[in-house]
Amino acid sequence: MLEEDDTLSGPFFESVNFQVPSDIPETPDVRQSLSFMTDSLNMNLNIGGNPWDPPSTMGVDIANILSDVPLPEIYSTAFALASPIVERVSVSALNKILSVSGLPHAMIEKILNLAAPANNDSTRVNRGEFNVALALVALAQKNMDVSIETLIERKQDLPEPILTNLEGINFNRNLSFSTISRPPPITALQADDPWATPSTNGEHTSSSFTAEPISEFSPPTRVIAPPVTRTLLREEDFQWFLDMDVITVKFAPEREGFLFKHVNYIVESQRLGTRVIRRYSDFWWLMECLVKKYPYRILPALPPKKIGVNGFYFTVDESFLEKRRKGLTRFLNFISRHPVLKDDELVEMFLKESTEIAVWRKNNTPDLEEEYLKKEVTPEMEQLIPDNLDERLDKVLKRLDDGIEHYRNMCNLMERVARRHEGTSADYMRYSLALNSLIEKEKGCCYLDNCYNCSQVINGLEQVSSHFQKTSTIMEDMSTTMIETVLENLKGHRDLLVSFRETFERRDRLAVDSTDTLNNRIAANEARLTPLKGKEGTDPEVERLSTAIKKDQEDVQYQRQRKTFVRYCLYAELSLFHKSTAFVSLLYQNFVNEQIKYSQQLYENWKQLSPKVYEMPVETNGFG
Secondary structure, eight states, X not given: OHHHHHHHTTTTSOXXXXXXXXXXXXXXXXXXXXXXXXXXXXXXXXXXXXXXXXXXXXXXXXXXXXXXXXXXXXXXXXXXXTOOBTTEEEXXXXXXXXXXXXXXXXXXXXXXXXXXXXXXXXXXXXXXXXXXXXXXXXXXXXXXXOSHHHHHHHGGXXXXXXXXXXXXXXXXXXXXXXXXXXXXXXXXXXXXXXXXXXXXXXXXXXXXXXXXXXXXXXXXXXXXXXXXXXXXXXXXXXXXXHTOOOEEEEEOSSOBOSSSOBOEEEEEEXXXXXXXXXXXXXXXXXXXXXXXXXXXXXXXXXXXXXXXXXXXXXOOOHHHHHHHHHHHHHHHXXXXXXXXXXXXXXXXXXXXXXXXXXXHHHHOOOOOOOGGGGSOOOHHHHXXXXXXXXXXXXHHHHHHHHHHHHHHHHHHXXXXXXXXXXXXXXXXXXXXXXXXXXXXXXXXXXXXTTOHHHHHHHXXXXXXXXXXXXXXXXXXXXXXXXXXXXXXXXXXXXXXXXXXXXXXHHHHHHOOOOHHHHHHHHHHHHHHHGGGTTSSSOOHHHHHHHHHHHXXXXXXXXXXXXXHHXXXXXXXXXXXXXXXXXXXXXXXXXXXXXXXXXHHHHHHHHHHHHHHHHTSOOOGGGGO
């Protein structure tokens, strides 16, 4: 299970820049396995340097300068308010915090370049770099030399930074999530058959509807779709959709352990109204239990505990932990939205039990009996199974591998698009900051007294800077929305494909059919029993053969019923898998709606700037 998860998680984990250890063999398979770790961050390397870049920090590790220094509470408060993601905050958010320090723009630009140099091609700063920026602010407010050298000299005796109205800063984390209310209308299917063709009876309903996409990560954004012509499913056909729970997984504030710190997770269920603490091993235990109880159901993919290739394990960092947290969120949401798994008593216990799972297991013995042993195979079940089920399953199985590979690639590409937006946002912000610094230097510096045109140029530059700042905010929100919604939904569908493939693998491994062998043995024993039946008295051989025949007949009946139940389960999972295609449509409706929203905001921003820049003087005579 772990090796499979490691394999599927190519796009699941952000690439990590590292040197490949010399003891790993130079084979194509190993290098290909490692390639996903290095791609995205290799572009961040500044090989050779640029003579026009700002001066370097002389090899000083900025992030660790203050790692051994106790800092005032304002450092932690400011970092928490900046909406950190994976223990990093955006450069734009850091700039907003620096802007309430009362320092001039030129000084803020200098501090930002020292703490988060632009030539590092970084759009976010970690906790250490953030602390350095605030410490430099404190030095500047005390009229001390603002430099890394001074900071190192005075780090044991630093003044406290003064940040006015810190809690009043608007960081624009306005993701417009809404709750799920009812399913969208989709094309009707004949006889509740997900493989049937759409009805052509001419009965259509034309309506304008509101589609509310499902997010495997969090409640989605409302999407207003254009009028379409559709035939509607009955509401009861989508009752499982209406009853879906929304589960969130967050990091617990403190880690446990003396030498090795264990990460705890806060699991919250919206439907149950519960809040419990769980560890990764608890998720793994739940997965093992579900595999034993429901081997022929689609079971969600569980993210691995750590990244490993051929026995070599890479460093686990904050980025990895955040990826794993999101994977655990998708894992639980998939379970809570599965028509069968969501009602399992262990799942309910996992979401409701306030005590630790390890303590609960000591006092309770969970029922891990396979699902088939608790259900009776009825004629109604057999009637629901189509005659060509095997053909349908084979058709799906043949395209799963290609689908998984395509979704992995699309996840990588979507994340790169979002990161580019994030980088563009940081560049707009830095440009605005540099322009403000220039404006401060240029004010009142014209060699002519009372020069009206120069003052008009300065006013125009101030408007340009303001709108560049707003553009940065819009693009940062666009990037965050893409990462938290469409990217998580793509990963959720990729996980579904992987999970369905694993269902086929379990079927092939566990559903062993030996009815032919049993029937042959029954026939042979009956042939041996026939000449013995006419003998007088009780023959031990007759009793032995009769008992063996009866036992084999019972085994044949058991295997036939179990085979029927397995086929019924696979058909039900196939129906569920096919219905998930509707969620792909909603995913892109949501994505397009968000793109339109942010494109309109960008358009309005530049449109408002247009008359202001055209008011700037362009006649050279006016500057004479």
